[in-house]
Amino acid sequence: MAMIRKPDDDAVQPGLLTELIGYNLRRAQMAVFGDFHRILESEDIRAAQFAILEILRRNPGLRQTQAGTALGIKTANFGPMFDGLERRGLVERRSIAGDRRAKGLFLTDAGTHMLGRLDDQVTAHEQRFAARLGLGGKSQLLGLLHRLSDPAFDTSY
Amino acid sequence: MAMIRKPDDDAVQPGLLTELIGYNLRRAQMAVFGDFHRILESEDIRAAQFAILEILRRNPGLRQTQAGTALGIKTANFGPMFDGLERRGLVERRSIAGDRRAKGLFLTDAGTHMLGRLDDQVTAHEQRFAARLGLGGKSQLLGLLHRLSDPAFDTSY
DNA sequence: TATTGTTATACTCTATAACTATA
């Protein structure tokens, strides 16, 4: 067998990519979400569904458009996602007095209990990653991330 | 018309979500990628395809498994993604002397030129977001993100 | 036996457009 040099994966030169904020955001998100998904598996729900449940815990009675806007989910996609949760009895739509087009969204008791079962695990997950960031690292990170997501920090206009 | 109070979108209480590192990573990534996608539209390519082109610019001759591993794309998915670029003449597979299973991946001249056309726009995009982060903010952010994506910082084992 | 890559397939998420019903 000839001694063809097999390139080592570690020897891949990162180049421009690792200098890009967006690429590094994606890598970090993959790591954090991978861990988070493992937790949600225990209740067989997805991250997007968890976000819906969580925002309804804090804001019972929200309308679909509001919940969707707050989470960055389009109206046309929110409906089917919510249907899945409703079929499992975790949430419910209630009619709103005064506007027969809109519906108020609520957690059921089953939904509330599921979130309760996840609370400790989610807290542990969060603390694991906060620990990686060191003292004050998390609040520093969140501050920087808000500058990226908040259009008010865009000075290019 | 009755004076039903229509809840204001701004009044949605964020709750737990905005305390989660993962959720804030996602929001920031949506903002940065939204801007980035607008740039890539001009050449009609996707972010994942850009990443493939970019890593081949720096690492010509990479094998599929290596490129996929480096970018976090599974082997079974890398092939079809690469096919799309190859059909457009931006990249090519070449046989490797000594291993008839593997193929070396290369940019074509067309692929190199496309990356060249994007360079200035990508740099401008990057500077826009770096500006939002303030002096030293970007290197601070990248340092924190690496702690999240690098398993070596996981102290929970 | 292990590795490189392909094929098939399914699911989630995202995006757009056309539509109904109410306001």
Add this chain to the structure above:
DNA sequence: TATAGTTATAGAGTATAACAATA
């Protein structure tokens, strides 16, 4: 006319499993 929500549909991205060829 505008708004709340639904339906249909298409595309990208991700995941697993089975497979062929080669090492």
